Amino acid sequence: MGRFIVRRLLHGLVLLFMVATVVFVLGRLTGNPVDLMLPEDATAEDRTRLIKSLGLDGPMHTQFLVFIGNALQGDLGTSIRMRQPAVDLFFSRLPNTLVIIPWAILLAMVVGIPLGVVAALNRGNMLDRGAGTIAVLGIATPNFWLGIVLIFVFSVELGWLPSGRMGGPEHYVLPVITLGTFLTAGFMRLTRSSMLDVLESEFVKLARIKGLSETVVIWKHCLRNAMIPLLTLWGVFVGNLITGAIVTETVFAWPGVGRLTYEAVIYRDFPLLQAVIILKSILILSINLLVDILYAYVDPRIRLS
Amino acid sequence: MVFRSRVLAPAMTACAALLATSPVAAQEPKGTLVFAVDSLAAQTLDPILEQRPGNAVYQAAMYDSLVGFNIERGGIGPGVAESWTIADDGLAWTFKLRAGQKWHNGDPLTAHDVKFSLERVMSPASQAAAAASLRRSIKSIEVVDDLTVRVNTNGTQIGLPASLSRAVAPEGSIMPKAYIEKVGDEEFRKKPIGSGPWKFVRNVPGDRIEFEAVDHAHWRGRPKFKNLHVLLVPEEATRVAMARTGEAGIAAITPETIEGVVKAGLEVLTVPGTTAPVFQFWGTWREGSKDSPLAKKRVRQALSLALDRKQIIQHVMAGKAAMPRPFSTFSFTDSLSVDRWKTWSEENFRYDPELAKKILAEEGYPNGFELKFANTALPGTQFMVAVGTAMVDMWTKIGIKVTVKHYEWGAFSPLVRGDQPHLTGWASMYRTVGRPDAPWRYNAAFSPDSGERLFGDKDNCGEVCTKFVELYSGVINERDPKKRTELNDAMVEHVANQWMSIPIIEGMGYYAINAKKVGQFAAIAGRHELGDVFERVPHPDQSPWKK
Numbered sequence: 001m002g003r004f005i006v007r008r009l010l011h012g013l014v015l016l017f018m019v020a021t022v023v024f025v026l027g028r029l030t031g032n033p034v035d036l037m038l039p040e041d042a043t044a045e046d047r048t049r050l051i052k053s054l055g056l057d058g059p060m061h062t063q064f065l066v067f068i069g070n071a072l073q074g075d076l077g078t079s080i081r082m083r084q085p086a087v088d089l090f091f092s093r094l095p096n097t098l099v100i101i102p103w104a105i106l107l108a109m110v111v112g113i114p115l116g117v118v119a120a121l122n123r124g125n126m127l128d129r130g131a132g133t134i135a136v137l138g139i140a141t142p143n144f145w146l147g148i149v150l151i152f153v154f155s156v157e158l159g160w161l162p163s164g165r166m167g168g169p170e171h172y173v174l175p176v177i178t179l180g181t182f183l184t185a186g187f188m189r190l191t192r193s194s195m196l197d198v199l200e201s202e203f204v205k206l207a208r209i210k211g212l213s214e215t216v217v218i219w220k221h222c223l224r225n226a227m228i229p230l231l232t233l234w235g236v237f238v239g240n241l242i243t244g245a246i247v248t249e250t251v252f253a254w255p256g257v258g259r260l261t262y263e264a265v266i267y268r269d270f271p272l273l274q275a276v277i278i279l280k281s282i283l284i285l286s287i288n289l290l291v292d293i294l295y296a297y298v299d300p301r302i303r304l305s
Numbered sequence: 306m307v308f309r310s311r312v313l314a315p316a317m318t319a320c321a322a323l324l325a326t327s328p329v330a331a332q333e334p335k336g337t338l339v340f341a342v343d344s345l346a347a348q349t350l351d352p353i354l355e356q357r358p359g360n361a362v363y364q365a366a367m368y369d370s371l372v373g374f375n376i377e378r379g380g381i382g383p384g385v386a387e388s389w390t391i392a393d394d395g396l397a398w399t400f401k402l403r404a405g406q407k408w409h410n411g412d413p414l415t416a417h418d419v420k421f422s423l424e425r426v427m428s429p430a431s432q433a434a435a436a437a438s439l440r441r442s443i444k445s446i447e448v449v450d451d452l453t454v455r456v457n458t459n460g461t462q463i464g465l466p467a468s469l470s471r472a473v474a475p476e477g478s479i480m481p482k483a484y485i486e487k488v489g490d491e492e493f494r495k496k497p498i499g500s501g502p503w504k505f506v507r508n509v510p511g512d513r514i515e516f517e518a519v520d521h522a523h524w525r526g527r528p529k530f531k532n533l534h535v536l537l538v539p540e541e542a543t544r545v546a547m548a549r550t551g552e553a554g555i556a557a558i559t560p561e562t563i564e565g566v567v568k569a570g571l572e573v574l575t576v577p578g579t580t581a582p583v584f585q586f587w588g589t590w591r592e593g594s595k596d597s598p599l600a601k602k603r604v605r606q607a608l609s610l611a612l613d614r615k616q617i618i619q620h621v622m623a624g625k626a627a628m629p630r631p632f633s634t635f636s637f638t639d640s641l642s643v644d645r646w647k648t649w650s651e652e653n654f655r656y657d658p659e660l661a662k663k664i665l666a667e668e669g670y671p672n673g674f675e676l677k678f679a680n681t682a683l684p685g686t687q688f689m690v691a692v693g694t695a696m697v698d699m700w701t702k703i704g705i706k707v708t709v710k711h712y713e714w715g716a717f718s719p720l721v722r723g724d725q726p727h728l729t730g731w732a733s734m735y736r737t738v739g740r741p742d743a744p745w746r747y748n749a750a751f752s753p754d755s756g757e758r759l760f761g762d763k764d765n766c767g768e769v770c771t772k773f774v775e776l777y778s779g780v781i782n783e784r785d786p787k788k789r790t791e792l793n794d795a796m797v798e799h800v801a802n803q804w805m806s807i808p809i810i811e812g813m814g815y816y817a818i819n820a821k822k823v824g825q826f827a828a829i830a831g832r833h834e835l836g837d838v839f840e841r842v843p844h845p846d847q848s849p850w851k852k
Contacts, residue, residue, distance in 0.1 A: 044756065046437045081347050082510075083354050083432065093511060151546045163546040164538065166512060253538040255511030262539065263511070268715065
């Protein structure tokens, strides 16, 4: 188990280095933030001074080496736009994102898993097709569009809920639905296929032969076993939620790390963009590592291989 | 020589008298004014860390500027300083501050604060865009007495007061010397105080900034609302939804949304003269371009005549734009015969495709020619791309074969630097913004040592370029207002007749207004942002300000 964890950690570090490299290079290919910061009448001298003050004057490889050296010491740079340490900005916004993710997951579990079970139990009939349609729509509907439609219906037309921004419980409803819809559809599809596999298993037949009630067979024995693949997907989906929150947070004016990423891109705030993506990558890799460990724990085949 | 607004001073006195006696003046500020905006820029309350847009959107609410606005006309007017004079030798400006101003902690605002603020803006820690420019212009700053400050300049700096006005730039923001020295920069950024009509309450990064009305009279006017919340809402559809539901009283919008906003029952506030998209021709003076059709000014004029600007205004800008004036001039431009140029523009910016075709034929292009056109939009004016696309259609109608390349601004901007090999021989979209001082923009576009250098560079400054340098130099060194206006007119005329950078329309700033939440008010001409207007925004049941 120890070797397994060490191997996973090393994989994570290599991935992290690759992410840092790609982000560093791509960020600079999109233009220079100085062009957005200076007015139209700025002189060449103004430009040179600003470039120097932002640390953008050296060759790219030198900038990269400085960046990696500082990153190893926990310094991911200072936001060009906000003049604050990028790491501090990320962690000041992270709680705002993390506060909606559990609700989106809860929504997905409460709606997606039962729907998946019902679809599997009614394979091929109208219920299954209906659930399948809901799942396809959930996966195919862009967050951006869904968010706008929800605002239009529930805020503008019905006046039931606020249009956006952080606030009391009523402010969470639309962002959580927007963020959780994709996840709900994913949970539903996976639960259905996993349940179909489990329903064919020998131990299910044995349970039925032993005279256990159908409710116990389905919701206790089958669902428990069908949950194992969901564990893996859960890790992937939580990662998706953290990264995918960019759109939801922008639409709903939610001041989380998704919005911070959006702002870093719009303003070409290289240090902030690098920091946000690297820190998100660390988060996602950590979650995946945790899921891998849990998966190896519950399924010895993984551990032994 | 004293520069003082002839219009504003009596108007302000009248307003003050009116406010003092009207029932509105007796009313205490109440309620919350909520403004939803697409960007809070750096979202810092330290003026030296913010650029112009952020300063104008939210910092302006709590800080006053050394030189302010001419509220009625647009352009510069009294601010913290009520008057300013230039020395006889032209090497110093003396600013006389208005008496009785105070900081939000009760301390008096004095000339020491002004000296401290200008020096802080010019310090190495400053991120102000014009810090380097001010360092070049300002030699030293002296406090003459508590209400008088003298700024000694390197050479004659006729435009210095304008560059310290918020109508132009944020660098004139006045900060509290004693407070900053006492608490330090970091604490000041957390708990800033200013001298404006709104005092700081809370800054929630990525979400909002909250202010509260000061509890005393202020020369900019006492706020009608008790609280001001400036919300960061990046998505336009959400901002409009918030205005519709009343979650925001005012929401920043773009021209593309105006039609929907009107249909939804909201009012649209337009701010005149905030920007003017232009199309311009790059490097026509370079060796490789001299045989290009674009090197002929009559051909360039023909391209202007081919534009149906009224159609663009009606269909691209939803009717909410205006016919342009000559390059970088507006109704509020200082030292300019604005009426003369309005008449000139009506005649010269007309739509006349037949004349355009005739000119092309006379210049040797009866079947048109191939035009390479770079379509782009500067930050904040995305509608420029749609304007550029409409122009291409109009040029095609007179026989021009247009090759269009679309650029994101981040990709276009670097092309302007160096020898401009990728732009030479091309026409492109560009922009001027609504500032009252025309010479600064003329310098940036046409001087041989400027970035754009549309008339030539230092080594290739021909007749047109040399003439421009002579006129520009005359304008910026002339201290007599009448002669300065004459020189400014001559410079504008010289540039206008070259058809090198041609205005397309005069754009405006746009806001969706929920009339149930806020009363009628107007913005300041040329000032897209509302940071200097919030205190004048009335409640729906109160008298409108400048209906």
